[in-house]
Amino acid sequence: MTQSIEVRASLVSALILVTFLLVWHLAVTGGGSGQAMDPEYAKLMGITATQGKSAMPGPLDVGATLWGHIKDPFYVRGTNDVGLGLQLGHSIMRVMAGYLLAMAVAIPVGFLIGMSPLMSRALDPFIQVLKPISPLAWMPLALYTIKDSGTSAIFVIFICSIWPMLINTAFGVANVRKEWINVARTLEVGPLRKAFTVILPAAAPTIVTGMRISIGIAWLVIVAAEMLVGGTGIGYFVWNEWNNLSITNVITAILVIGFVGMLLDQGLARLGRFVTFPE
Amino acid sequence: MSTFDNPFDTEGKATKRCGCSCGAHSTQAEHDAAVSRAKAEAEFLKAGEDARVRRVVEAGLMRAVFPNPVQRRAFIKAVGATTAAAAIAQVFPILTAADALAAGGVPEKKDLKVGFIPITCATPIIMAHPMGFYSKQGLNVEVVKTAGWAVIRDKTLNKEYDAAHMLSPMPLAISLGLGSTAVPFTVPAIENVNGQAITLAMKHKDKRDPKQWKGFKFAIPFDYSMHNYLLRYYLAEHGLDPDTDVQLRSVPPPEMVANLRAENIDGFLAPDNICQRAIFDGVGFNHILSKEIWDGHPCCAFAASKAFVTESPNSYGALLRSIIEAAAFASKAENRKQIAEAIAPANYLNAPVTVLEQVLTGTYADGLGEVKKDPNRVTFDPFPWESFAVWMLTQMKRWGQLKGDVDYQGIAKEVFLQTDAVRLMKEAGLTPPTASTKTFAVMGKTFDPSKPKEYLDSFAIKRST
Numbered sequence: 225m226t227q228s229i230e231v232r233a234s235l236v237s238a239l240i241l242v243t244f245l246l247v248w249h250l251a252v253t254g255g256g257s258g259q260a261m262d263p264e265y266a267k268l269m270g271i272t273a274t275q276g277k278s279a280m281p282g283p284l285d286v287g288a289t290l291w292g293h294i295k296d297p298f299y300v301r302g303t304n305d306v307g308l309g310l311q312l313g314h315s316i317m318r319v320m321a322g323y324l325l326a327m328a329v330a331i332p333v334g335f336l337i338g339m340s341p342l343m344s345r346a347l348d349p350f351i352q353v354l355k356p357i358s359p360l361a362w363m364p365l366a367l368y369t370i371k372d373s374g375t376s377a378i379f380v381i382f383i384c385s386i387w388p389m390l391i392n393t394a395f396g397v398a399n400v401r402k403e404w405i406n407v408a409r410t411l412e413v414g415p416l417r418k419a420f421t422v423i424l425p426a427a428a429p430t431i432v433t434g435m436r437i438s439i440g441i442a443w444l445v446i447v448a449a450e451m452l453v454g455g456t457g458i459g460y461f462v463w464n465e466w467n468n469l470s471i472t473n474v475i476t477a478i479l480v481i482g483f484v485g486m487l488l489d490q491g492l493a494r495l496g497r498f499v500t501f502p503e
Numbered sequence: 504m505s506t507f508d509n510p511f512d513t514e515g516k517a518t519k520r521c522g523c524s525c526g527a528h529s530t531q532a533e534h535d536a537a538v539s540r541a542k543a544e545a546e547f548l549k550a551g552e553d554a555r556v557r558r559v560v561e562a563g564l565m566r567a568v569f570p571n572p573v574q575r576r577a578f579i580k581a582v583g584a585t586t587a588a589a590a591i592a593q594v595f596p597i598l599t600a601a602d603a604l605a606a607g608g609v610p611e612k613k614d615l616k617v618g619f620i621p622i623t624c625a626t627p628i629i630m631a632h633p634m635g636f637y638s639k640q641g642l643n644v645e646v647v648k649t650a651g652w653a654v655i656r657d658k659t660l661n662k663e664y665d666a667a668h669m670l671s672p673m674p675l676a677i678s679l680g681l682g683s684t685a686v687p688f689t690v691p692a693i694e695n696v697n698g699q700a701i702t703l704a705m706k707h708k709d710k711r712d713p714k715q716w717k718g719f720k721f722a723i724p725f726d727y728s729m730h731n732y733l734l735r736y737y738l739a740e741h742g743l744d745p746d747t748d749v750q751l752r753s754v755p756p757p758e759m760v761a762n763l764r765a766e767n768i769d770g771f772l773a774p775d776n777i778c779q780r781a782i783f784d785g786v787g788f789n790h791i792l793s794k795e796i797w798d799g800h801p802c803c804a805f806a807a808s809k810a811f812v813t814e815s816p817n818s819y820g821a822l823l824r825s826i827i828e829a830a831a832f833a834s835k836a837e838n839r840k841q842i843a844e845a846i847a848p849a850n851y852l853n854a855p856v857t858v859l860e861q862v863l864t865g866t867y868a869d870g871l872g873e874v875k876k877d878p879n880r881v882t883f884d885p886f887p888w889e890s891f892a893v894w895m896l897t898q899m900k901r902w903g904q905l906k907g908d909v910d911y912q913g914i915a916k917e918v919f920l921q922t923d924a925v926r927l928m929k930e931a932g933l934t935p936p937t938a939s940t941k942t943f944a945v946m947g948k949t950f951d952p953s954k955p956k957e958y959l960d961s962f963a964i965k966r967s968t
Contacts, residue, residue, distance in 0.1 A: 261872065262872065262874070264874050265868050265872060265873065265874050267857075268783075268857060268861055268866075268867060268868035268874065269782070269783055269785065269868050270783040270784050270785065270855070270857075270858075272784050272785050273782075273783065273784060273785030279764070279784065301848070301849070301850050302848075302850035302851075303645050303646065303647055303648075303850065304646075304647065304648040304849070304850045304851065304853075305848065305849040305850035305853075367654075367657050367661070368657070371661040371662075371663075372661065372663065373654075373657075373658060373661075373663060451650065452650060452654065453650065453654060455647065460650075463650055463757075464648065464849070464853055465853075466757055466761075467621055467757040467853055467854075468849075468853040468854055468855075469757075469760060469761070469780065469784065
């Protein structure tokens with residue numbers, strides 16, 4: 225029965241996809257033949273103006289462009305023109321750098337907050353104020369103080385991915401079942417050993433959930449940050465193609481961004497399943 | 504007079520012309536002179552870039568000594584061009600200055616980063632890369648595309664870039680601390696003159712009189728831009744107050760076409776290739792070219808911090824030399840098609856070649872069904888006239904960006920390095936003669952750079968007095 229539900233679900237998915245592509249295709253192929261023009265003049269004009277072609281590309285155009293990028297992802301044709309694969313690589317490197325830094329700070333601090341009610345209360349106002357700030361609002365400040373656009377982008381990733389991890393770690397640590405802590409106490413386990421062998425495994429699923437939320441946010445933010453600072457990365461690619469009003473490439477990039485985001489999320493979901501335990 | 508014209512030319516464009524054997528000169532004698540000049544020009548081109556650099560320095564010196572073109576011509580006429588050059592060389596050894604600028608020492612730093620915004624104004628900076636003008640000077644320059652004017656400013660202030668393409672009022676604003684921390688900045692060279700346009704949405708095809716534009720929303724690339732000042736000037740001359748009668752928004756150039764299509768804005772005064780791109784995509788039409796407001800106006804600048812100029816004089820010299828060379832090449836109409844192809848790829852402008860060709864050659868579709876021809880739609884002349892800076896400062900003051908008393912001439916001199924010759928003279932302890940100025944007219948109104956305050960007072964619509 226489960227199997228048949230899965231088969232039916234994928235059938236419905238495929239049907240939605242095909243319908244969407246078909247509607248998309250029909251929607252953009254419409255349009256008139258354009259008005260009559262002096263051929264000299266027409267030569268100087270774009271295809272949207274001369275043939276009345278829609279400015280939106282169709283699914284076939286996007287498919288062709290996507291295939292072009294997949295075929296040759298790692299070319300370098302100068303500072304400002306490198307392949308989509310390399311751009312993605314740059315973005316992922318930045319996300320990882322900022323994310324690992326955030327992990328290194330958020331998990332220990334989260335432990336501290338979770339284990340000490342005093343620190344929890346003391347740090348709470350700061351967290352509450354800093355948490356809702358849009359990461360991009362930090363950008364001008366980062367550029368101004370760090371004076372390096374690459375590091376600023378990493379800082380922005382750091383500052384946006386720290387909060388979900390911090391809060392989830394603190395919550396997970398604070399909510400470890402009292403019985404387990406008490407058992408540890410009766411066995412006279414030292415505080416460090418207690419943290420690593422009792423609290424960490426118990427809080428791990430909550431922590432990983434926080435990490436999963438964080439990576440999603442980090443991936444959302446990197447695209448916007450790179451559009452702002454430019455240089456390299458998938459966000460820069462979107463901006464550069466937008467500059468040329470190449471909607472085909474922008475849509476291609478959107479698809480790729482979605483796909484990579486899904487992979488990152490799935491990776492952490494797998495990690496989450498690995499640390500979950502039955503009670 | 505363009506920088507690449509001969510400053511020792513006694514006739515100039517001032518004299519009347521009526522007839523000769525070819526019909527372009529006032530007398531047969533002048534015709535002969537022109538023929539020999541053409542020959543000399545051919546030899547000059549053969550002589551190559553060293554001679555060209557030398558001429559730029561000579562031109563700067565001539566202008567510095569004789570700010571008034573009438574006096575200059577009278578002097579040269581009286582003593583002859585060769586004697587004039589020799590006389591000037593007595594006072595200041597041209598060759599030395601030219602050598603300093605031409606050969607220079609070994610660049611302190613060979614790997615340089617220069618930022619640019621992808622618009623045709625940046626042509627000399629960009630083309631110097633694929634066409635080898637940087638490598639000819641022994642420099643390894645990386646030209647980096649940048650997302651916006653604020654970002655290019657911050658990256659240059661942060662020293663991520665050694666030099667950058669900026670809107671020519673930006674170095675003035677940065678030096679004055681407007682919109683950023685005050686850091687002494689310089690304009691060693693202007694990049695392009697003209698080359699902007701007012702583009703309106705297709706639905707306003709019949710509203711060609713600016714008086715009908717009340718309530719319009721216009722986009723400009725940046726607050727500290729010639730685009731802002733020219734559009735405000737144009738509107739104010741037509742009786743519209745740019746702060747109350749219309750709305751001006753700072754919009755990054757790439758977003759302008761998209762916004763025009765979405766009808767979020769009614770038009771823009773923007774850099775090319777954006778204007779031509781809107782026409783190319785059938786979204787807008789050309790109302791006027793910016794040269795119809797002020798023919799020969801500067802637009803973008805090649806900018807560097809004062810620290811870079813003084814700390815790495817040889818790198819700076821080599822870089823400036825590449826830019827002057829590139830601008831000289833770009834100023835020739837016959838080279839424009841080749842340039843359009845060189846700067847179109849994704850690594851540089853990332854724009855259709857057809858659009859760039861229309862901008863650079865000046866044979867363009869106007870968006871209303873006509874093909875127009877104007878070879879001066881954009882041109883390239885690197886000479887950073889101080890009077891340009893003074894005009895920009897008057898407009899900053901006029902629209903309230905600058906408050907209080909302004910030392911127009913002082914700031915202009917600090918920021919616009921009129922010639923390196925003048926700079927070198929100062930360093931050598933010589934007092935250069937009064938800075939040369941260029942008077943020009945904006946929409947028929949003459950601007951006298953020595954009287955900025957009077958000029959400012961003559962406007963009816965302004966924010967400050």
